[in-house]
Each structure stands twice: as C-alpha cells, then as structure tokens.
Amino acid sequence: MSGADAELLAVAQEVLGRVWRDGRHEVATALRTADGAVHTGVHVEGSCRRSSVCAEGVALGTARGAYPGGEPLTVISVVSVQIKPAGRFRVIAPCGVCRELISDYSPDATVWVTTPDDDEVVPMRALDLLPEKSRRAW
Template sequence: MADAADRPPAERPAGMTDADAELLASALALLEQVYVPGRHEVVAAMRTADGEIHLGVHVDGSARRSSVCAEGVAAGVVFAHGASGSSEVVSILSVLRRPEGTTHVIEPCGVCAELLADYWPEAGVWITQGADVVQVRVAALLPAKRLRRW
C-alpha cells in the first residue's frame, strides 16, 4: 500500500475507460459535497453491468465499531436499487480526501476487500500501486481467499 505522500492525485490514469472516468468524476463530485474531516473522507463508486453508478460515503462513528466504510455503503446501495437494474458490479473505485486537501484513489481496506470478493470477485477495482493507479480484479486483492458463492 502506498503512503499518502507517495500517492498520485486522483486524476484519470492512462488506460481508464470513459465509463470508469465517469465513475471517478462521480466519486470526486460527491466527495466535494460531503467531505467533513474525520467523518466523511472517502467515497466509493460502483458501476453495474447496466451502466448505472452507485455511490457510498464513509460514515465515521465515535465508537470505532460503528463506523462504516464507503465500499460497504455503496454495496448496500447496489442491492437497494437492484430491482431496477442489474446488481452485477463490473467496476469499483474509491477516493480519499486528506485533511491537507489532497485527493487520491485508494484500495479497499481488508474487510471491504473480503466483502467485495464475496459478491463481485471478477469486478475490476482501481487501486494505487506504487506511483500508478491501475485496475485489478477484486479477487486479486485477496489471492488466498476462499470464494463464497451465495
């Protein structure tokens, strides 16, 4: 995992499709609206097979266990809206804004990687790898994970 100081800014990386650039733009736009230092610093965006974008915001709680990651919120939104479209997620992207104002593409935490791999192991997920932002399969985040099929 790259240190925050080493992460590139959240800009469209080479090789990103127009559809995923829209995912990035949607996440950045919502982060701009909801950002509160220490409370709402991450937005996750998921695109389903039908092209719909679903967003989730990190919600921090005073009791750490009550905090909810943006990826989990976005996953819930996908399922909440699944009746109107496909719930098959094909691309995932999360952005973090630091208190000093820099914004970066980040990889899901370990718990969120587990959740995403439970439901969408074949989806592409954008991560920072060294000084680059690249897309990998969700399953690649946890190569030894036993896949759970519901």
C-alpha cells in the same frame, strides 16, 4: 482508465468534495453495475470506531437495494477516493473487509487502486486483491 471508469472517478470526487468532513466522511466510492447504473457511498465514521461503515459497503448496499429481489448484484467497476493534504484527491484501495465484500458479490469486478511505489492508478480484479480467499457459494 477508460471513459466509463473516469466517470466513476469524477462522481466519487464530486460526492466527497460535497460532503467531506474531517474525521466523519473522508472516503467516497462510486461503482458501476452490469446494467450501467452508478451507485455511490460515503464513509460514515462513528464515535465508537467499530460502528463506522466504509464507503464501499455503503455503495454496495445501495446498489443491492436498487436491484430486483432475485437478480444477482454484478459490479463491473469500483473507484474509491480520499482527500489528502493540500486538498488533492487520491484513489485508494479498499480495506480488507471491503475487499472481502466486493469479491463476495463480484469477484471479477475491476477495483482501481494506487500503487504504493509510484502513485500510479491501476486496475485490479477484486478477487486478486485477496490471494487464497476462501470461496463461499452465495
């Protein structure tokens, strides 16, 4: 992981370490946009599960709100973390909805995921997380 992406990981861990609450705020995301700015988001669980919002969506919305109206949102890199048992942070892959969202706005963004077989943290292109994704012109 590059120094810039290691910074994103540290930011996501700091945010989650500060706000974590079991069943409420279990995931944090940090992303970097093309202008170098870092934006964060925290998973917000609702009492009706459908009302919950993922950390990646919150971070994307925050980033979009920071950009001028006519300028496209370009995300360079995304890191999401969750706290596992024994207080250990773990890089996690976005859910299917968030994969769609990230790839809709920045198909070439680097998304860090943990491999299921050996727990290695690896980069993936957002669009590659969704094989055969239909492309919509925004």
